[in-house]
Amino acid sequence: MFSKVLIANRGEIAVRVIRTLREMEIHSVAVYSQADKDSLHTKLADEAVCIGSASASESYLNMAAIISAAEITNVEAIHPGYGFLAENAHFADVCTSCNIAFIGPTAEAIRLMGDKVQARKVMKKAGVPIIPGSEDVVGNKDDALKIAKKIGYPVIIKAAKGGGGKGMRIAYNDGKLVSLFIACQREVEMAFGDPSLYIEKYMPNSRHIEVQVLADKKGNIFTLGERDCSIQRRYQKLVEESPSPVVNSKMRKKLFKYATDAVKAINYTNAGTVEFLMDRVGNFYFMEMNTRLQVEHPVTEMVCNIDLVKEQLKVASGEILRYSSDYLEPKGWAIECRINAEDIHADFMPAPGRVTELHLPGGPFIRVDTHLYGGYLIPPYYDSLLAKLISWGRNRSEALARMRRALDEFHIEGVKTTIPFHKQLISHPLFIKGDDYFELIDKILNRAKKEEPE
Numbered sequence: 335m336f337s338k339v340l341i342a343n344r345g346e347i348a349v350r351v352i353r354t355l356r357e358m359e360i361h362s363v364a365v366y367s368q369a370d371k372d373s374l375h376t377k378l379a380d381e382a383v384c385i386g387s388a389s390a391s392e393s394y395l396n397m398a399a400i401i402s403a404a405e406i407t408n409v410e411a412i413h414p415g416y417g418f419l420a421e422n423a424h425f426a427d428v429c430t431s432c433n434i435a436f437i438g439p440t441a442e443a444i445r446l447m448g449d450k451v452q453a454r455k456v457m458k459k460a461g462v463p464i465i466p467g468s469e470d471v472v473g474n475k476d477d478a479l480k481i482a483k484k485i486g487y488p489v490i491i492k493a494a495k496g497g498g499g500k501g502m503r504i505a506y507n508d509g510k511l512v513s514l515f516i517a518c519q520r521e522v523e524m525a526f527g528d529p530s531l532y533i534e535k536y537m538p539n540s541r542h543i544e545v546q547v548l549a550d551k552k553g554n555i556f557t558l559g560e561r562d563c564s565i566q567r568r569y570q571k572l573v574e575e576s577p578s579p580v581v582n583s584k585m586r587k588k589l590f591k592y593a594t595d596a597v598k599a600i601n602y603t604n605a606g607t608v609e610f611l612m613d614r615v616g617n618f619y620f621m622e623m624n625t626r627l628q629v630e631h632p633v634t635e636m637v638c639n640i641d642l643v644k645e646q647l648k649v650a651s652g653e654i655l656r657y658s659s660d661y662l663e664p665k666g667w668a669i670e671c672r673i674n675a676e677d678i679h680a681d682f683m684p685a686p687g688r689v690t691e692l693h694l695p696g697g698p699f700i701r702v703d704t705h706l707y708g709g710y711l712i713p714p715y716y717d718s719l720l721a722k723l724i725s726w727g728r729n730r731s732e733a734l735a736r737m738r739r740a741l742d743e744f745h746i747e748g749v750k751t752t753i754p755f756h757k758q759l760i761s762h763p764l765f766i767k768g769d770d771y772f773e774l775i776d777k778i779l780n781r782a783k784k785e786e787p788e
Contacts, residue, residue: 362380368387415627463592494532542610546561547597549602560590573672576637672752673751687711704721
């Protein structure tokens with residue numbers, strides 16, 4: 335096992351990784367930008383190194399600065415967290431060339447799954463169902479029109495490389511497809527440096543279901559239940575839960591087989607997530623694979639009683655995972671609400687500022703992952719995630735009851751947050767019912783606008 339690990343990230347995920355390292359008696363090294371000099375992760379780590387100015391491109395995306403910090407502190411491994419360089423194959427290669435273990439999959443696996451077009455080809459060959467769409471990158475609007483005619487409208491345009499909802503547009507006719515295709519090309523080239531796009535059949539009213547996988551270097555593969563991430567705003571997840579309220583045991587067996595086949599097809603190692611769309615009749619279609627730890631990993635940890643960061647460290651250090659299927663069988667129900675510094679009355683616009691007062695919820699089976707503290711200044715340079723609130727119950731009703739209690743206790747002053755949105759969502763009849771989320775967010779936001787103080 336490693337004796338010293340650098341965390342190439344910030345915020346709540348850096349804090350979360352540091353806590354596991356401390357538990358395992360592994361020395362931790364934090365890196366931070368000048369804007370994050372007072373962030374909690376710099377205080378909790380055994381060492382902290384400034385790697386640049388506030389801009390992410392000059393700090394958390396600055397490979398040379400991160401590798402320099404790793405070398406001067408003499409670490410053996412780097413944990414990338416999520417976002418920033420977590421799914422950057424070149425960064426994984428650089429770590430390896432510098433004799434620093436990258437706590438994640440191989441660069442080859444990251445590179446392959448990062449190219450969505452190639453990923454679709456691999457999965458189709460492995461027998462994993464894929465959404466009907468283009469076989470290769472769509473080079474121009476004329477080719478786009480031909481594909482749309484073949485698979486039928488509506489269609490969705492996607493970036494071949496990259497993610498985060500950028501470059502994703504839905505077209506319902508030829509005219510819209512042409513204008514959106516050109517706009518998407520510009521957007522993804524600016525965001526990812528690559529204008530490549532592909533097209534899939536758009537499947538409205540589908541659920542977003544993902545499977546947490548864990549695989550060691552000896553070919554042992556484990557599926558740790560599914561997560562339902564269907565509550566999204568502009569393709570950004572807001573709430574996640576495990577298990578899914580719409581997946582039964584027969585469907586789950588099929589889903590886990592697809593996820594296992596996907597892992598085998600690319601010789602994947604470490605923790606990862608295979609994401610699927612589920613249509614209204616229960617068919618699953620491969621969407622993508624996230625080759626890193628997910629933001630929503632705590633719900634899996636809660637139902638499977640496992641520390642995924644600890645398992646990542648074990649795999650990266652060469653250990654063999656020895657678990658019985660009974661041990662990893664999910665138990666109970668877990669729900670996660672992402673608490674962001676955003677104004678729900680202003681279309682979820684980021685709302686950075688100083689936290690003047692903070693009270694975190696507690697009590698039985700409540701978990702809060704956060705880097706917040708009273709007086710902390712939330713910088714405007716990075717994503718707006720402040721905390722993840724997770725509840726566990728023996729069943730969904732109990733988990734929901736605990737989440738409602740925890741949201742009522744969660745108190746942040748000084749900045750606007752999404753807590754009011756989550757309170758309405760968790761208590762909404764459609765969410766409680768669990769099987770019909772479509773248009774749910776719009777209904778809540780329309781209600782919020784009516785209740786907005788003048």
